[in-house]
Amino acid sequence: EVQLVQSGAEVKKPGESLKISCKGSGYSFTSYWIGWVRQMPGKGLEWMGIIYPGDSDTRYSPSFQGQVTISADKSISTAYLQWSSLKASDTAMYYCARPQLRYFPDAFDIWGQGTMVTVSS
Amino acid sequence: EIVLTQSPGTLSLSPGERATLSCRASQSVSSSYLAWYQQKPGQAPRLLIYGASSRATGIPDRFSGSGSGTDFTLTISRLEPEDFAVYYCQQYGSSPEYTFGQGTKLEIK
Numbered sequence: 365e366v367q368l369v370q371s372g373a374e375v376k377k378p379g380e381s382l383k384i385s386c387k388g389s390g391y392s393f394t395s396y397w398i399g400w401v402r403q404m405p406g407k408g409l410e411w412m413g414i415i416y417p418g419d420s421d422t423r424y425s426p427s428f429q430g431q432v433t434i435s436a437d438k439s440i441s442t443a444y445l446q447w448s449s450l451k452a453s454d455t456a457m458y459y460c461a462r463p464q465l466r467y468f469p470d471a472f473d474i475w476g477q478g479t480m481v482t483v484s485s
Numbered sequence: 486e487i488v489l490t491q492s493p494g495t496l497s498l499s500p501g502e503r504a505t506l507s508c509r510a511s512q513s514v515s516s517s518y519l520a521w522y523q524q525k526p527g528q529a530p531r532l533l534i535y536g537a538s539s540r541a542t543g544i545p546d547r548f549s550g551s552g553s554g555t556d557f558t559l560t561i562s563r564l565e566p567e568d569f570a571v572y573y574c575q576q577y578g579s580s581p582e583y584t585f586g587q588g589t590k591l592e593i594k
Contacts, residue, residue, distance in 0.1 A: 397581065401530075409522075409530065409573055411583035423581055426486060459529055464541075469581030471520035473541055475529035 366390040368398075368460050368476035375482045376450050383446035384479045386460030393441035394418040395466045400434060400445050403478075404456040412458075414469060415443060450483045457481075487512055487576050489586035497594040504561040506589045508574035513554045520575045521550055521559045523568075524588075530573065534559060561591075569593050 371385040386398060399414040413424040417436040424434070436443040443460055458479045461472035488511040498504055508519070517537035522530040532541040534550035537557055547562040561568055574586040 399583065401585075408571075408588045409524075409575075409585040411575075411585060414581055414583070425583075461530075463577075464532075464535065469577055469579065469583070471518075471532055471535035471541075471575065471577055472522075472530075473532045473535075475531075478529055 366462075366474055368462060368474055370458075370460060370476040370479045373480040373482070375484070377485055378450060378452055378483055380450050380483075381446070381448050382450055382481065383444050384458060384481065386443045386445075386476050388441045388443070388462065391462075392466070394438050396462050397469050398436065398443045399461050399463070399469075399472060400432075400443075401459045401461060401472075402428075402456045403459065412445070417441075417443065450481075452483050452485075454481060455483050486582070487514065487584050489574055489576060489584055491572075491574055491586035491589045493589060494587075495590045495592060497592050498564055499594045500564050500566055502564050504559075504564055504568070504591055506559040506561075506572055506591070508552075508557040508559070508586050510555040510557070510576060514557075514576045515578055517553050518576055518578045519550075519552070519557050520577060521548075522573045522575065523570045524573065525570045533572075564591075566593075 400412040402410045412428040413434045415422045417438045460476040462474040463470035464473040492507045519537045521534040524530040538550045
């Protein structure tokens with residue numbers, strides 16, 4: 365079964381760092397892009413960025429460039445989303461998602477279960 | 486960056502009725518790289534339509550997509566109780582670059 369399994373919920377303080385993960389299984393991890401999507405409480409979906417684990421080619425939405433870092437470790441089929449200094453406005457659900465097609469940044473047909481990040485003093 | 490505007494913001498209909506949701510792009514979406522997703526509370530989004538009009542695996546045929554260029558439509562021919570949810574359009578492409586619309590909430594009248 366193809367699936368993405370994300371790390372568990374996090375509660376952090378402003379200024380702290382954080383790295384959340386998304387582990388792929390059941391498919392060739394290095395052949396598909398993996399994207400990250402933010403959903404703030406009660407709000408819509410926002411595309412943050414995407415990485416191709418095969419060569420670590422990474423692209424960011426202009427809204428998130430410089431705010432987060434996306435990476436991947438293909439040896440353990442895991443993608444990451446990290447912050448160096450969290451803000452309260454980073455409180456949101458974060459989803460990883462995989463496109464339908466190998467090699468091409470297609471529509472996302474496989475989604476992780478989401479990681480809730482809460483930033484509060 | 487392409488901006489997607491969905492309308493209406495909320496649509497109130499009854500089971501059995503037909504739903505028509507709109508997604509308008511600020512510039513032409515290349516190769517009809519337009520997708521639709523359904524999201525229910527507490528769940529991850531689910532892909533319904535890709536390539537503007539192709540149904541994803543396992544999606545009932547009451548869901549259909551149409552359109553090209555800057556205007557796209559998701560139609561649900563006969564609403565079932567489980568169809569009441571939030572729907573998002575998304576453009577994607579080879580850059581790669583993605584954008585979501587702000588969503589349409591389909592609620593029971």
